Amino acid sequence: MAALGYGGVGRRIAYYRRLRRMTQEQLAQAACVALGTIRKIERGERGVSDVTLEAIAAALSLDPPQLRTDRGPAHTPVHEALPALSAVIATYDVPEDGPTRPLPELYAAVREAADWRLSAQYTRIARKMPDLLAELARAYHAAAPEQRAELAGLLVRAYRSADAVAYKFGARDLSARLIDLMRWAAPEAGDPLLTASVAYVRTETFFAARAHAAGLRALEQALDAAPAPSSRHEVAARGALHMRAAVIAGRARDASAAVTHLEEAQALAERIPEDVYRGTAFGPDSVRIHEVSVAVSLGDEHVGRALDVAREWKPPADLPAERRSGFYIELARAQLWSGIPDDAFESLKVARRIAPQHTREHPWVREDASTLRRLKRADSETLSNFAEWCSAN
Known part of the structure; x- marks a missing residue:
């Protein structure tokens, strides 16, 4: 584990700590680092390991590269991990030999990655996902026929977590490849709700290409194919597709379609509690957030609606961090x-x-x-x- 020399690191830590109006003791407690260590780092009397730097950065609500003297968006841990992610998905059908954990442990690993995605902990995903995807691919190709559907479903969920990193960090070609793999694996899982969630994620490719009208058509086709909204998860799957359709209709400047889809999402959200369904947050609060997004997407005279919503309501703290920050x-x-x-x-x-x-x-x-x-x-x-x-x- 590398240790950074002082350089400007200690000064940067002290600067951002003061900016946050934190004492050294408060920073030490938040980062789970000894108070004496914080003092010595800030004074330049000792270096700081990568692990300690990450803990301090998290306590200061920063990315670690901001505290390094050589910081820059092209050198974040996430960017550095993207080539490994690209390499592992290139071999999805011919994975390297290696161990595979029992199915319950793979389920737990995939759930953990989804939690990281929802809480916007992209560095953790980037570091762990290449090995997990390789392991899942090995398990899938070695599995007995009766286990393949389960493993295909796990692959879809894991690809989605990996895609969050690729898309958010501007690797749009990598994101598109991951979405193609989701579309490959979803039919193997035999789960129509998982297929609906893939259609939701696929909209990223249309956003990236600014092909908004085409994206709206794709979502409306997915709505036609989605199960009738009977169970909670079926209601959420359909509602999430309507939310997404409302936003992309707004980007296409199709106000009529945007309003129609938003109203459909609102009606469905009244039937179930706010929760995460098949990896997508849906419920009354999520729909209200999308109401703001639709207003901004439509622009012009619609923007005032976003301000009206914000005056009346704020996203509750128990919503996923990624959605609240959005x-x-x-x-x-x-x-x-x-x-x-x-x-x-x-x-x-x-x-x-x-x-x-x-x-x-x-x-x-x-x-x-x-x-x-x-x-x-x-x-x-x-x-x-x-x-x-x-x-x-």
Whole structure:
């Protein structure tokens, strides 16, 4: 395990600690690091290992590279792990030999990765997923016929967690390949609800290509094929597809379709509690977040609706972090467009506190931080630090 020399690391830790209005003791407690260690690091009397740096960065709601002197978005642990992820999916049908754990342990590993995705812990996914995907591929190809459906379902779920990293960190070709693998494995699982969740995720390829009308058609086809909404999971699967369709219809500037799909999602959300179904959060709170997203996607006179929602409601703390941070990112854009840039900056800071990795890699955050910097409407030092953090121009 490498240890970093002091350089600017200790000074950066002290700077961000003061910015967060934390004492050294509070930082030590939050990072589970000895108080004496924190003091020596800040004074430059000792180096800091990668593990300790990650713990301190997490306590400060930062990515570890921000505390390094050689930090930069191209050198984050996630970016460094992408080649290994690409290599393992290239061999999905001819995996390397190696051990495989029993099926219950594989289920637990896949659930853990899904939890990391929902809480926007992308570094953990990037580090663990190549080995897990290789192991699942070995298990699938060696399995008896009666076990293949279960393993195919696990592969779909694991590919989805890996795709979250690829898509959020701008590796769009890798994301598209992972989605193709989800579409390959889903029929093998024989689970129509899993197939619906793959259709939900596939929309990323249409967002990336700005092929919004085509994406809407694909989602409407998926809705036609989805099971009737009888059980809770069936209701959630259909509702999630309607949520996604509402957003992409908004991007296509099809207000009528956006409103129709949003209303369908709202009606379905009234029938079940907020929860995570087949890997997708759905319920009344998720639909309200998507109402903001639809308003921002439609733009113009619709943006005011996003501000109305935010005045009346905030996402509860028990919603997945990725979804909550997304709400504040969308809200910031609506506030910026509405001429209240100080509020927009506050929303971006809230998004960062909730899910720093998700916020830092979001292209809208970089765009809006650049705009805010030009407007110079917030405290210049704080805004400059934020813009530097998210690599805004």
